[in-house]
Amino acid sequence: MKVPYGYLSRQFSNPTPILDQIKELVSEGDFTLGKKLEKFENEFSNFIGSKYAIGVGSGTDALFLSLKALGIGDGKGYKKDEVITTANTFVATVGSIETAGARTRFVDCNEKYVMDVNKVEEAITEKTKAIMPVHYSGQPVEMDKLLKIANKYNLYIIEDACCAIDAEVDGKRCGTIGITGAFSLHPQKNLNVWSDGGVIVTNDSKMKEKLHLLRNHGMKDRDHYAFYAYNSRLDPLQAIVGSHLLPDVKWITNKRIEIAQKIDKGLEDLKEYIQIPNRPLNERRVYHMYMLLVQDRDKLYNYLLKNGVDAKIHYPIPLHLQEASKHLNYQEGDFPTAEYQAKNIISLPAHQHLTDEEVDYTIEMVRKFYL
Numbered sequence: 001m002k003v004p005y006g007y008l009s010r011q012f013s014n015p016t017p018i019l020d021q022i023k024e025l026v027s028e029g030d031f032t033l034g035k036k037l038e039k040f041e042n043e044f045s046n047f048i049g050s051k052y053a054i055g056v057g058s059g060t061d062a063l064f065l066s067l068k069a070l071g072i073g074d075g076k077g078y079k080k081d082e083v084i085t086t087a088n089t090f091v092a093t094v095g096s097i098e099t100a101g102a103r104t105r106f107v108d109c110n111e112k113y114v115m116d117v118n119k120v121e122e123a124i125t126e127k128t129k130a131i132m133p134v135h136y137s138g139q140p141v142e143m144d145k146l147l148k149i150a151n152k153y154n155l156y157i158i159e160d161a162c163c164a165i166d167a168e169v170d171g172k173r174c175g176t177i178g179i180t181g182a183f184s185l186h187p188q189k190n191l192n193v194w195s196d197g198g199v200i201v202t203n204d205s206k207m208k209e210k211l212h213l214l215r216n217h218g219m220k221d222r223d224h225y226a227f228y229a230y231n232s233r234l235d236p237l238q239a240i241v242g243s244h245l246l247p248d249v250k251w252i253t254n255k256r257i258e259i260a261q262k263i264d265k266g267l268e269d270l271k272e273y274i275q276i277p278n279r280p281l282n283e284r285r286v287y288h289m290y291m292l293l294v295q296d297r298d299k300l301y302n303y304l305l306k307n308g309v310d311a312k313i314h315y316p317i318p319l320h321l322q323e324a325s326k327h328l329n330y331q332e333g334d335f336p337t338a339e340y341q342a343k344n345i346i347s348l349p350a351h352q353h354l355t356d357e358e359v360d361y362t363i364e365m366v367r368k369f370y371l
């Protein structure tokens, strides 16, 4: 049996309804901004529960433009602004901070693979401007504690919710807790369009106005430019795909949660070899990735591949040890939990298009490797 990690061919086996709407767009010629984008933005903010949603070019741009809108990265030299985030995340989190002109301060993660909020306070300096928690793999960060710290030190929170659409913590929607929340519509995310795309959500009308200018050359109208800015608008064609798929997100996340629970249960007696993270009931994890800490990770990984289970490793080298982070002067041993996870973590296929047989087979292959 082959258990694929990807699912695009299954998801888009019948693209006709989407293509029909794209034909309509072609007849209208509304190829930048326009009604289709506005429609999608309204639907997205309704779904997330934010006042505003701003469609941009990618999840990376959603983070970058959020920083720019707050003036973070404007400090130069010894006054360089600092942003706190975690060492185990997708490269784009740190890329957005560094390209905005700020300096990244890492903190370690916890056993749920996300920011250890108890480590944040000691990383704050007089140059810290913001905290960028990552709801990594769809696992919410403990936002209540983080909000208290942010309020105490007067810091912004920009949520990297790029892989956490429909996630919640203490009844609050991920992405709506900070000043802005960034979402990705990348083909591998739980709400996925046909190319790059991203959305920023906010409840702050000033931020919304600033972000509208930032994504569109600083244009107040055709002939008036408030300041020089960027071109990062969500493509209306992708907005059409997004509008078509948004009603599926609940089903997608519920199905992923169901599959994750099934795998948890199927492996829970292998405590000697597999560490399943704590799953508190006040957190709605959406399992953009289903990850486990396992013994003999590399051997298990190769065994699964050989037996048709398309496992992945996210990610073998944490960000503070990347060549790109050389100027930040971190070294091995600085973030022991993130480093341990990079060496021992594995992602199993757990997406919404798997059959029961494929999930059972995945569980069976992992069990067979250890027993």
Ligand SMILES: *Cc1c(COP(=O)(O)O)cnc(C)c1O
Residues within 6 Å of the ligand: 058, 059, 060, 061, 089, 090, 092, 093, 134, 136, 160, 162, 163, 183, 184, 185, 186, 196, 197, 198
């Ligand atoms: C996917 C992702 C991003 C970047 O999103 P893109 O749309 O690919 O630019 C940023 N942060 C995290 C945690 C992600 O998973």
